[in-house]
Structure formats: structure tokens, C-alpha cells
Amino acid sequence: MTKLEAIIQPSKLDAVKSALLEIGIDGLTVLEARGHGRQKGHTEFYRGREYTVDLLPKIKLEIVLRDEVVEQAVNAVIKAAQTGKIGDGKIFLTRVDETIRIRNEERGNNAL
Amino acid sequence: MAAGGLAQTLRTLYDAETERIRLDFAAAHDGRLAIRRRTAVVDSLALRLWQEYVSPEQAAPAGLALIAIGGYGRGSLYPHSDIDLLFLFEKTLPGPEQKDVIRQLCQDMWDIRLKLSPTTRTLEECDLLHRDNLEFNISLLDCRFLAGDFELFRRLREQVLPKLILREWQDLVRGLSEVNEERRRKMGNTIFHLEPNVKDTPGGLRDYHLACWLSLLNGFSRSHGWIHPEDGFPANLRGYTEQAIDFLSAVRCFLHYRAGRDDNMLSWEAQDAAAQDRIGFPDAPDTATWMRRYFRHARNINRLASIMLDDVVPARSSIYQQFQSWRSRLSNPDFAAVNGRIYLQQPSSVTDQDVFLRVFEFVAQHGFKLSGSTEERLEQAFPAVSSGPLAGASRWQALRTVLTRPYAGLALRSMQELGVLGMLVPEFRALDSLVVRDYYHRYTVDEHTFLTIDTLHRLRKDSDQERHFAELLGEIERPDLLYLAMLLHDVGKAGSSESHVDDSLKAASRICADLHLLPDGRETVCFLIAYHLDMSAAMRRDIFDPATLKNLARAVGSPERLKMLCLLTYADISAVNPDAMTAWKAENLWQLYVATTNYLDRSVDDERVHADIRDEQLASIRLIAPRLGTRRLREFLDGLPRRYLRLHSPEDIITHVELAAKLRSEPVQTILRRSRDTFEMTVVTNDQPALFAKLAGILAAWGMNIVKADAFSNAAGVVVDTFLFTDRFHTLELNLQEWDRFRRSFVDVLTGERSLEALGSGRKHSDGRMPKVRIEPRVQVDETSALHSTLIEVIAQDRPGLLYRIASILAENGCNIEVALIDTEGEMAIDVFYLTVGRKKLPVEVIGKLRGSLIEELQSLA
Numbered sequence: 019m020t021k022l023e024a025i026i027q028p029s030k031l032d033a034v035k036s037a038l039l040e041i042g043i044d045g046l047t048v049l050e051a052r053g054h055g056r057q058k059g060h061t062e063f064y065r066g067r068e069y070t071v072d073l074l075p076k077i078k079l080e081i082v083l084r085d086e087v088v089e090q091a092v093n094a095v096i097k098a099a100q101t102g103k104i105g106d107g108k109i110f111l112t113r114v115d116e117t118i119r120i121r122n123e124e125r126g127n128n129a130l
Numbered sequence: 131m132a133a134g135g136l137a138q139t140l141r142t143l144y145d146a147e148t149e150r151i152r153l154d155f156a157a158a159h160d161g162r163l164a165i166r167r168r169t170a171v172v173d174s175l176a177l178r179l180w181q182e183y184v185s186p187e188q189a190a191p192a193g194l195a196l197i198a199i200g201g202y203g204r205g206s207l208y209p210h211s212d213i214d215l216l217f218l219f220e221k222t223l224p225g226p227e228q229k230d231v232i233r234q235l236c237q238d239m240w241d242i243r244l245k246l247s248p249t250t251r252t253l254e255e256c257d258l259l260h261r262d263n264l265e266f267n268i269s270l271l272d273c274r275f276l277a278g279d280f281e282l283f284r285r286l287r288e289q290v291l292p293k294l295i296l297r298e299w300q301d302l303v304r305g306l307s308e309v310n311e312e313r314r315r316k317m318g319n320t321i322f323h324l325e326p327n328v329k330d331t332p333g334g335l336r337d338y339h340l341a342c343w344l345s346l347l348n349g350f351s352r353s354h355g356w357i358h359p360e361d362g363f364p365a366n367l368r369g370y371t372e373q374a375i376d377f378l379s380a381v382r383c384f385l386h387y388r389a390g391r392d393d394n395m396l397s398w399e400a401q402d403a404a405a406q407d408r409i410g411f412p413d414a415p416d417t418a419t420w421m422r423r424y425f426r427h428a429r430n431i432n433r434l435a436s437i438m439l440d441d442v443v444p445a446r447s448s449i450y451q452q453f454q455s456w457r458s459r460l461s462n463p464d465f466a467a468v469n470g471r472i473y474l475q476q477p478s479s480v481t482d483q484d485v486f487l488r489v490f491e492f493v494a495q496h497g498f499k500l501s502g503s504t505e506e507r508l509e510q511a512f513p514a515v516s517s518g519p520l521a522g523a524s525r526w527q528a529l530r531t532v533l534t535r536p537y538a539g540l541a542l543r544s545m546q547e548l549g550v551l552g553m554l555v556p557e558f559r560a561l562d563s564l565v566v567r568d569y570y571h572r573y574t575v576d577e578h579t580f581l582t583i584d585t586l587h588r589l590r591k592d593s594d595q596e597r598h599f600a601e602l603l604g605e606i607e608r609p610d611l612l613y614l615a616m617l618l619h620d621v622g623k624a625g626s627s628e629s630h631v632d633d634s635l636k637a638a639s640r641i642c643a644d645l646h647l648l649p650d651g652r653e654t655v656c657f658l659i660a661y662h663l664d665m666s667a668a669m670r671r672d673i674f675d676p677a678t679l680k681n682l683a684r685a686v687g688s689p690e691r692l693k694m695l696c697l698l699t700y701a702d703i704s705a706v707n708p709d710a711m712t713a714w715k716a717e718n719l720w721q722l723y724v725a726t727t728n729y730l731d732r733s734v735d736d737e738r739v740h741a742d743i744r745d746e747q748l749a750s751i752r753l754i755a756p757r758l759g760t761r762r763l764r765e766f767l768d769g770l771p772r773r774y775l776r777l778h779s780p781e782d783i784i785t786h787v788e789l790a791a792k793l794r795s796e797p798v799q800t801i802l803r804r805s806r807d808t809f810e811m812t813v814v815t816n817d818q819p820a821l822f823a824k825l826a827g828i829l830a831a832w833g834m835n836i837v838k839a840d841a842f843s844n845a846a847g848v849v850v851d852t853f854l855f856t857d858r859f860h861t862l863e864l865n866l867q868e869w870d871r872f873r874r875s876f877v878d879v880l881t882g883e884r885s886l887e888a889l890g891s892g893r894k895h896s897d898g899r900m901p902k903v904r905i906e907p908r909v910q911v912d913e914t915s916a917l918h919s920t921l922i923e924v925i926a927q928d929r930p931g932l933l934y935r936i937a938s939i940l941a942e943n944g945c946n947i948e949v950a951l952i953d954t955e956g957e958m959a960i961d962v963f964y965l966t967v968g969r970k971k972l973p974v975e976v977i978g979k980l981r982g983s984l985i986e987e988l989q990s991l992a
Contacts (some may be wrong), residue, residue, distance in 0.1 A: 029671045048354075050714035075673070075718050 019114040019127065020088045024079045025107040030099040031077050037098035038081070041090050045130070047080040055108065061118065076107065082114050084127050090099070136182055137241040140175050144242050147171045152209070152387055158851040159409050161379030168207040175242060175275060176215070180277040188277050194228070195278035196607040197286070199249075203272035204339075206379075209386035210393075213239070214269055216984045220282055224250060245392075253282065257290045259298040264305040266295070272344050287356075295350045303347060303442055303630045310340055310439070316591070318708055319631070321428040322577030324565050325401075328382050329394040333428025336382055337435035338371070344438040351442075364502045367434050374427035377410035381424070384409045396837060398567055414535050418565060425563035425574070429547060434699040437502050440470055465492050471501035479503075483518055487528045490545050494535035508548055516553045523605075525554045526645035533613035536591065542617075546576055548790055555617075557637050559625035572707035575623045581705035582616045586697060598720050599700050602693050605955065611651050612694045614642075614901040615658035616701060635660050650779045653750075654691070658698055665699040665722060669715070682722075684737070687776030689730055689953075695721040731923075734771045734917030734949045735964040741768040751780040766790055769845025771949055777840060777852075782812075789814040790848050798877040802869060804861075808837060808854050809862060815848045822947045823937035824886060825851055828879055830931035831889040833859045833873060839933065839952035851950075858930065895899055905958045906989035909981050913971060919948050919964040920972040922980070926988045928934035928959040935987055936961060943980045945972065 026034055031048065039045065052073040083091055092109055100106055119129040148171070155164045155232040169433065177188060180774070185191050200214035201207060217232055222231060232250065239246045249266070260266050270291060275283040295302065314332050317323070321333035329335045345362030349355070363371060384404055385393055396404070404418035405411075414420040464485055466473045472492060479485045486508065500508070532541045545551040552559035564575040571578060589600040606612055618641060622633025638659045642652040645925065664685055671678045685925065686692045700719060741764050749761060766787045767775075778786070789799035799814040813825060821839050829836055838854040857863050862872060878884035905927040912921040924936055933952060940947060949964040965972055972980070 027672060028669075029675075032670070050712055052714070052717075071674075073598060075714065075721075 019116050019117060019130070020083050020085055021112045021114050022079070022081045022083055022088065022091055023110040023112070024099070025053065025076050025109075026099040027101075027105065027107060028075050028077050033098040034078070034079065034095055037094040038091060041087065041094055043081060043083070043087065043091055043094075045081070049078040051076045051078045055105075060082060063066065074105065082117055082130060098108070136179075138239040140178060140238070141242040142155050144171060144175060144244075147874075148209070152939035155383055156385065158408070159380050159384070161381070161383040161410070162376060165206045165379060168209065172202065172207055172213055172244065175239070176276055176910060177329060178234045179238050183238075189280060190278065190338070192279050193282065194218070195280070195282045195286075196276040197283060198274040198276050200269040200272055203269070203274040204342075205274070208243070208379075208382050208392070210389075210391050211386075211393070212245045212247050215246060215248045215276075216270075216273070217248065218256070218278075218282060218286060219250065219252045221252060221254075223252060230495060253286060253290055255863070256286055257294055258399065259294065259301055261305070264302070264309065267298075267302065268343060270584075271343055274983060282553065292350060292354065292356075295347060296354065297345065298353060303344070306340065306343060306347075307439060310435075316426065316480065318572065320573060320577050320581075321432050322425065322563065322574040323572055324567065324574065325395060325397050325572075326428070327394050328378055328396055329387065329757045331428070332592065333425075333430075333432035334394075334433075335382060335431075337431050338375060338378070341371075341431075341435045341438040344435075344442045345745065347637055348438075348465055362438075362849075363434060364437055366502060366506050366684055367437070370427075370430040370676065371434055372408070374430045377423070377427045378431070380410040401565075408729045423564045423981035425779070429790075433505075440499070454461065460496055462492075467488060467498050468501075469495065469616070470498055472498045473501050474504055474507055477507055480507050481514060483515050483520065486511060486515045487550075488542045490550065491528070491531045493544055494532045494538045497540060499540065505544075505548065508550075512549060512553075520553075522644050522646040523622055526633045526647060529614070529617075530610045531555050531615065531643070533583065534589050534610050537739060538587055538613065539580045539797055541579050542583065543577075546580075555621075555641055557618075557624070561621065564624055566623050570706050573705070575620050578705050579617060579620055580702040582619070582698075583613060585701040585704045586613070586616070587895075596716055597699070599697060602723075606693055606697070607690060608651070608654065611654045612658065612697060614647075614697060615655045615662075615694070618655065619659050619662045619698065631660065631663060636842065637642070648783070649754075653779075653822060654694070657691060659696055659754070659922045661703060665695055666703065668722055670905050671720050674725060676729070679726050680733070682726050683729045683733065684772075686726070686730070687771060689727055691776065692723065692726055692730065731962050732772070732921055734773050735916040735919045735921075736953065737772040739767045739770050739772055739775065741765070743767060745838060747910075751783055754780050755784045758787060762791070763787060765846070766784050766844060766848070770842050770850075773840075774842045774850070786812075786814055786850050795847070796877075798880045800873045800876050802873055804862070808856055809834075810852065810854050811876075812850065812852045814848065814850050815880060817843055817849050820938070820941035821849060821880070822851065822950055823934060823941045824879055825853065825876070826934040827886045827936045828856055828875055829853060830890060830934040831886070832861060832875070833930065834929075835930050836933050836952060837847070837954045839950060841947055842948035843948065853952075909988075911977055911981060913977075916964055918969075918971065919966045920977065922963045922984075924959070924961045924963075924984060926959050926961075927991070928954050928957050932959055932991065933961065935991065939980070939983050939987055940965065943976055944982065945976070945980065 035046070038044070053076050054072060054074050073105070079095075081091065088111065092111070095109055116125060117127075117129040118125050148168070151164050151167045151171070154167075172920070180196055181188065184194070184196075195218045197203070197216040198214070199216050199750065201211055202213045202215070207697060208215065215236075232248070234247050236246055256270060270286075273287060273291075274281075313336065314329055317327070317331045319332065321331060323331055324523070327334060341363065342359035345359040346357065349357035349362050360368060360371070371523045381396065381404060384407070385396065385400060388400060390401065401417050401421055405417040408414050408420075410888065411420055411423045414423065456667050461467050461475075464475055464479060466475055472489065473604075474480060474489075481487065489500070489504070489508070492498070532538055532545070535541070542551060545554075546562065549559075552562070555903050558576070561579070566575055586603060589596065591605050592600075603609070611747045611842055615638075618638040619634060619849065620630060621637045621641075622630040622635070625633030625637070627633050639652070639656055642655055647655070665681065667677050668682050673679075682691075686695060696719065700711070703719075705716060708888060743764060746765075748760065751763065752758065752760070767783075775783070785801065789801070791798055793814070793816060797815060801812040801814075802811075803810045811829070815821070826836065826839075834855040835858050836855045837855055839852060841849065841851040861868055875884070875889055879886055879889060907927070908923075910923040910924040910925075912923070926932060926936075938946070944967055945963075946964040946969075947963055947969065948966055951962040953960045967973065967976060
């Protein structure tokens with residue numbers, strides 16, 4: 019099993035969710051986040067005050083996947099979230115040792 | 131009988147009896163009967179086990195009693211409720227032998243599959259206040275003898291508990307009140323949940339229990355003895371309470387049977403099933419109507435608990451008493467405020483429509499609830515009052531007064547409950563307890579609406595909460611229109627079409643006309659309703675994308691409307707559910723607001739009206755002045771910034787067109803108007819060098835303080851400059867004859883008949899006031915935002931004559947003002963100018979010189 023974590027633009031959340039649903043992935047965790055990579059943010063002025071918008075709004079997705087669908091899921095996220103501009107985000111993949119469904123203690127792929 | 135065999139036998143008996151109760155409930159839906167019967171079954175099991183393990187005699191042994199407490203003690207065992215049992219010992223806790231007996235009895239009850247919560251105490255322990263386990267003390271209020279030493283039980287009920295209650299009355303009541311507050315807080319302090327919990331949500335069974343406990347405690351405080359709890363309820367609520375408890379008992383039984391466990395959540399699926407089975411409501415035609423019945427009962431229980439709390443809690447708290455006493459000084463000849471409740475000084479006075487409506491104004495102003503007797507009087511007077519004539523303007527006046535007061539939400543809830551809101555705005559009748567299923571929304575439509583209004587008023591009270599939005603609220607010119615838009619923004623949810631926004635808009639347009647709102651007010655309210663989802667939608671896009679900002683800015687048109695829409699969006703999201711407005715979302719909304727404001731200010735010069743403007747955009751103007759030729763109108767508007775259309779009403783625009791037509795014979799046209807605290811001067815004339823500086827100079831010469839201004843010009847060079855100013859020396863306010871001289875001075879200076887110097891420009895009219903805060907002057911130059919002009923933003927300490935000094939420097943540097951947007955916030959002047967030289971952006975050398983001159987001038991003024 020693999021955990022896919024994706025940092026994406028908030029505006030791309032609906033598109034990414036739909037793309038994942040299309041390939042049969044309907045369970046995911048969504049977190050509201052702020053941050054920046056090479057996209058350093060910008061400065062706004064309001065009423066003579068300066069606002070440095072250096073931490074930009076982002077969405078973080080977390081999904082644990084069966085190994086055989088990981089590549090498909092990565093492609094779906096990329097296709098839905100890509101604009102080609104700085105700030106599109108990143109995908110991180112990590113190995114997961116075990117998954118346990120709390121309700122009935124099922125384990126492994128069955129618990130996903 | 132062998133111990134295991136007895137448990138098995140009793141379990142079979144229990145299962146059979148339980149099934150009979152369930153079948154009878156399914157047939158008759160009598161919840162109260164079902165819980166009484168289950169209590170009786172459990173009583174017989176407990177007694178049988180007592181005889182088996184403790185004593186063959188029900189009334190023995192001495193020194194030990196088996197007592198039902200909590201819900202079981204009240205005789206209210208719902209199908210899957212826990213069973214609270216007290217093993218009461220006279221002096222010492224049980225030894226090993228007695229412990230074994232109790233263990234065996236409890237073990238068998240568990241084997242029967244009863245959810246038993248046993249507790250073992252001595253009489254002395256029952257005499258203590260358990261601050262960390264107040265629930266135990268409270269559960270003793272419902273104690274009921276089952277078996278054993280009756281004399282021991284009698285001592286508990288007749289001696290120990292009365293002594294404890296009278297000694298610890300204050301702590302018991304305070305503790306009960308705190309537990310209750312915490313429960314209500316967790317439930318969002320409202321009964322109007324789309325999926326309520328029939329036990330714990332306000333208005334649920336727990337509130338009824340609370341009222342019963344408070345009634346018992348109150349009874350002790352007055353008569354030092356036990357009373358029947360319902361005898362302590364207000365007489366006018368007893369009938370309603372009876373009906374509500376019949377209904378809620380049936381619903382809770384239904385939910386337990388349906389889930390097969392202690393589940394009290396009235397989910398959407400459960401609502402459908404209950405309505406279909408007509409639980410507690412034999413004639414229920416559909417789920418929505420069934421839920422309205424639920425909310426009606428919940429309202430009555432909520433009202434009962436609230437009145438009981440108000441009656442009991444303050445009586446012993448000295449701090450609270452002081453507070454209440456202070457509040458009571460707010461009483462007036464019509465209303466008295468006593469112990470946080472509003473009473474009528476003359477009970478018959480509410481037959482007068484004016485007094486009837488003013489009571490809600492009093493609620494909205496001071497945050498007191500209506501007393502039971504006042505509610506009763508209002509209910510009685512309502513039919514006559516509502517059938518009497520009430521002009522639209524008077525209804526708007528009554529509504530506006532309530533909406534803008536700090537506790538508007540409280541007053542509106544009372545008005546909705548008593549049908550008064552429906553009297554003022556008939557569309558609200560259809561919203562009463564309306565459930566519209568939506569995954570994110572937690573409350574009924576009317577409650578959500580009241581929560582949006584609460585949210586904004588809370589911003590005013592709690593300055594630390596979302597400071598940005600609180601500041602914005604302070605800047606709104608017509609908060610009454612914002613609150614009205616909030617009241618009506620979801621009124622279309624009772625409609626049948628797919629878009630509630632369209633339905634709300636249609637209804638709002640009708641309501642605004644019915645309330646006799648002026649056209650600009652109607653337009654603002656309708657605009658806010660039509661676009662109330664647009665900022666939320668924009669937040670789901672890239673909020674820094676210029677296309678997103680451009681679309682939003684075009685839809686909104688003016689900074690004032692953007693402020694109102696931003697606040698409406700903030701309140702609307704916050705009122706969806708308690709977790710909906712996260713800090714993340716609030717920050718995104720604020721950033722979207724700032725970016726759009728900047729876009730609006732920096733795109734004015736590029737967003738201009740063209741001669742081919744669509745007919746529908748002129749419709750509202752043509753509607754008012756059908757004789758005004760379309761060609762004439764188009765010619766006048768051609769080249770004016772789009773913001774001009776947003777800032778000026780159709781009536782104003784028509785006046786400007788007519789004044790522009792007179793310029794050939796009289797080259798300077800003026801309009802002078804007075805509003806509540808300010809004057810407004812509009813000058814329509816042909817452009818000329820340093821025009822704006824001259825206008826600002828004339829106002830400075832008269833000692834006027836410019837608060838806001840905007841300057842626009844069309845393609846033909848006709849200028850419309852509007853100044854909002856305060857009359858610091860009351861020149862115009864006190865001397866009507868000065869109005870003509872004032873207007874004449876504009877004509878004289880602009881036509882060259884009189885010089886500005888002769889008028890006394892530059893004269894420093896100081897009122898001697900020292901600034902409260904010091905604003906560091908700043909000059910910002912933006913060469914990229916506008917296509918054809920250079921944008922200069924000047925931030926400085928506001929002072930009389932400031933605009934004249936700034937505009938003069940711009941003129942001295944050869945700059946032509948294409949557009950000016952002048953604003954004041956507190957002591958800060960925020961002036962934005964779009965400048966050109968020879969119809970082009972400013973050359974670099976001019977920018978440098980201009981910036982230096984402005985900074986030097988502003989620093990010399992500081």
C-alpha cells in the first residue's frame with residue numbers, strides 16, 4: 019500500500035476529486051493548508067498598509083492506495099491539477115505498512 | 131433455581147415482554163406507555179433478583195435498600211436506555227459477602243442484556259455534594275424505592291436530600307446551569323438543527339428534565355418539601371409541555387427501536403421514516419410538515435427550560451442580581467426589565483400596534499427575552515394587531531430598527547415564533563422551521579438567516595474576532611440595507627424552482643417594493659441577494675488570478691458594494707455550521723476582498739462605458755426617464771468609467787445628463803444636497819486645467835472638510851465631480867441664505883470672474899483639534915495597473931484643505947486628473963488619482979518630481 023499526499027491549488031480540488039472518482043477512488047482526506055514552494059507569494063497594499071501574502075492557500079490531499087492503482091491515481095491528480103504555472107503543487111508517495119478499519123478490524127487492502 | 135438458569139428464564143421473559151411492548155408501540159405509537167411498561171418490566175426483574183440473592187422478603191434486610199435513580203427512577207426507561215440502580219447502605223459500605231450478593235444480582239441483569247449502571251453508597255455519602263460528579267446528586271432527585279429497607283429510603287428522601295438541597299442549593303443550581311450551558315454550547319445554542327438529537331439538542335428531552343429538576347429545587351427553596359415537578363411550571367406552558375413530551379417520547383422510542391440501540395439522532399432517513407409512520411403526528415402529510423411539528427414542540431420545551439432557568443438561577447447569585455438590577459434601570463414607561471425578562475408596564479398596552487412592535491425593538495436593543503406573561507399578552511393581541519392597517523414604510527421602519535440593534539437575532543427569533551415576522555414580511559411564514567437538506571448546512575433556513583445577522587452584530591461587540599471584518603462593518607454607509615439583504619438572502623429556499631437565488635431575488639424585489647424602499651436601497655438589496663454566492667464561488671477559484679478578480683470586480687462595481695458583499699459572505703458561511711468558517715477560509719476571503727478592492731481602484735481608468743453600451747444596461751435609467759433619448763444618454767455616458775454607473779443612482783445620472791445639456795448657456799452647473807451629517811456638492815462642467823484643484827480649493831476656502839470625492843470625465847470632456855463634505859463651522863447648516871453664495875462661488879471661480887485667492891484659498895481653517903493617531907504620509911506610484919494612465923495613491927493625515935494642496939501640486943506638475951477617488955477612514959485620507967500628461971502615462975522625470983513635491987508638502991503639513 020502507498021500513501022499519496024498531494025499539495026494542490028484550492029481551485030483544482032473539484033477537478034481532482036472528479037478525476038479520482040472516475041478511476042474508482044472515492045475515499046480521500048482533504049486538509050486546508052498554507053504554504054509556498056518556489057512560488058514565493060506577493061505583496062498587496064490595502065488602506066496604506068502592506069500585506070505580504072507569502073503563505074498561499076493550498077489544499078492537501080491524503081489517500082492510501084492499493085499499489086496497482088498508484089500510477090493511475092498520480093496521473094489523474096497531475097492531469098486535473100496541472101496548469102503549467104509555478105504553484106501547481108507536488109505529489110509525495112510513501113510506503114504504508116498496514117491499514118486497519120476500526121469498525122470491524124479488517125486489515126490490508128480490504129480495509130481501504 | 132440455579133443462578134444461570136434464573137438469568138436465562140428472566141431473559142426469555144424480558145425478551146418476550148420487550149417484544150410485546152415494541153409491537154404495541156408500532157401499532158399505537160404511544161411512547162409514554164412504552165417507557166412506563168419497560169420500567170415496570172425492569173422493576174419486576176430487579177425485584178425477582180433481589181428476592182433470589184438478597185432477601186426472600188421484598189422489605190428486607192434492614193440497613194440496605196435498592197433504589198432506582200435517574201431516568202429509571204423517573205419511570206422513563208426508553209427501549210435502550212441505561213438502568214441506574216443505587217444500593218444504599220445505612221452506615222458502612224458492604225463487606226465481602228454483601229459485595230458478592232450485589233455482584234451476582236448485577237451479573238444476572240447484564241446477562242439479561244440490560245445496560246446496568248450500579249452504584250453503592252452510604253446514607254452519609256448521599257449527603258455530600260459531589261462537585262466532580264454532580265450528575266449523581268441530580269440523579270437522586272428522581273429516586274424511587276424498589277426493595278429492601280423502606281425506612282432507609284424514607285430517611286434518604288425525607289431527611290438527607292432536603293437537607294442537602296437547602297444547604298447546597300446555590301452550588302446545585304449553578305452546577306446544573308453550567309452543565310446545561312455546556313450541552314447547549316456543544317449543540318450550537320439552537321433548537322433548529324436539520325438533524326436534531328431529540329435528547330440533547332436544545333428543546334429536547336434533556337431540557338424537559340432540566341425544567342423538572344429546577345422545578346423541584348425551586349419547590350424546596352419555597353416550601354422546603356417535594357412537589358410534583360410539573361406543578362412548578364408556568365401555568366400557560368403546562369398544556370404545551372404535555373403535548374410536547376407525548377410527541378418527543380414517541381419519537382425517541384421510535385429512534386431506539388429503529389436503530390436497535392440508544393440512538394437519539396433524528397437523521398434525514400429517520401425523519402422520512404417517522405413521517406411515513408406518522409409518529410406522534412397522525413395526520414402528517416409529508417416530512418417537512420412533520421419536522422415543523424417537531425420544531426414546534428421543541429420550541430415549547432426550549433421556552434419552558436429557559437423560563438425555569440431565568441426564574442431559578444438569579445435568585446441566589448449576588449453578582450447576577452447586581453447585574454440584573456443594573457439592567458432594570460433600562461425600564462421605560464412601556465416596558466420593565468426584571469431579572470433579564472421583559473414585562474409590560476400596562477398589560478393591555480400591546481393592543482396598540484406601536485407598542486406591540488416596539489417591544490421587539492426593546493429586545494433587540496438590550497438583549498432581554500420576553501417574560502412568559504408578555505409572550506402570552508402578545509399572542510392574545512396578535513390577531514387584532516396583525517389585522518390592523520400597517521403601511522409599508524412603517525413596516526420597514528419597524529424592521530429596520532430591529533435589524534440594526536445589537537441583539538437583532540434574539541428579537542427576530544421571538545418575532546418568528548409569535549408570527550410577527552410573517553406579519554411584516556409574509557414570505558417568512560413559509561420559512562418557519564423549514565428544513566432544506568444540504569450536507570453542509572446544520573440549521574433550518576430561518577435559523578441560518580438569524581445566525582448570519584447574529585454573526586455581524588457579534589463582530590461589533592467582539593473587536594478581537596476577525597478584526598478586518600469588524601473594521602469593514604464600521605465603514606458601511608447603509609448597514610440597514612446589508613441587514614435587510616441578509617434577512618432576505620435565502621427567502622427563496624421556500625420556493626419550488628431549482629435556483630433559490632433566483633427565487634430569493636424575485637421575492638426580495640417584491641418585498642422591497644412592498645416596504646416602500648427607495649430605488650437605490652432596493653437596488654442594493656437585490657444586488658447583494660443576486661450575488662450572495664459569488665464571493666464564495668470565487669474562493670473556489672484562484673483568488674489571485676486577475677481573471678477571477680476582474681469578473682468579481684465587474685459584478686460588484688463599487689468598493690461600497692464589495693464591502694457589503696464581503697460581509698454578507700463572511701456571515702453566510704459562518705452561519706452554515708459552527709466549523710464552516712475556518713481561519714483558512716476567513717483569510718482567503720479577506721485576501722480576495724483586498725485584491726478585488728485594489729483591482730477596482732486600479733482598473734477605473736480602463737473600465738469605461740462605450741457608446742455601444744447594451745440597452746439592458748440602460749434599462750433602469752430609461753425606466754425612470756422614458757423621454758430621455760437613448761442617443762443623448764449614450765453620448766453622455768460614452769467614455770465615463772463604469773464605476774460612475776455604480777456610484778450614481780439612475781435619478782442622479784438623468785440629472786447629470788440634463789445639466790450637461792445646459793452647459794452651452796451656463797458653463798458651470800451645480801447641485802448642493804444635505805444628508806444627515808454631510809453635504810454633497812456635484813459640479814458638472816467642461817474640463818479645464820487644474821479644475822479639481824480649484825474645486826477642492828473652493829471647499830477649503832469655505833472651511834469645508836472633504837470626506838469623499840470622485841471625479842469622472844466623459845469622452846466629450848464633460849466632467850462630473852462629486853464631493854461629500856462636513857460643514858465644520860456650520861456655515862451652510864445655520865444660514866440657508868449662504869447656500870446660493872456657496873454655489874455661486876463655484877461658478878465665479880471656474881468662469882474666471884473671481885480668483886481663488888480672492889475667495890481666501892489657502893487660509894488655514896483649524897478647529898484646534900489634535901489628531902488622535904499619527905499617520906505617516908506615503909505616496910505610491912503604480913505604472914502597470916492602468917493601461918493609459920499612471921496611478922498615484924496618497925495616504926496622509928486627514929486635515930482641512932489637504933485635497934486642495936495635493937491637487938494643486940498635481941496641477942503644478944502639469945498632470946491631468948482622469949479619475950479621482952477620494953476617501954477618508956478615521957483620520958486617514960486615502961486618495962487615488964489616475965494621472966496623464968498629454969493624454970499619456972506620466973514620464974519618469976515627472977513621477978520623480980511629483981513624488982518628491984508631494985512628500986515634502988505632506989511632511990510640512992504633518
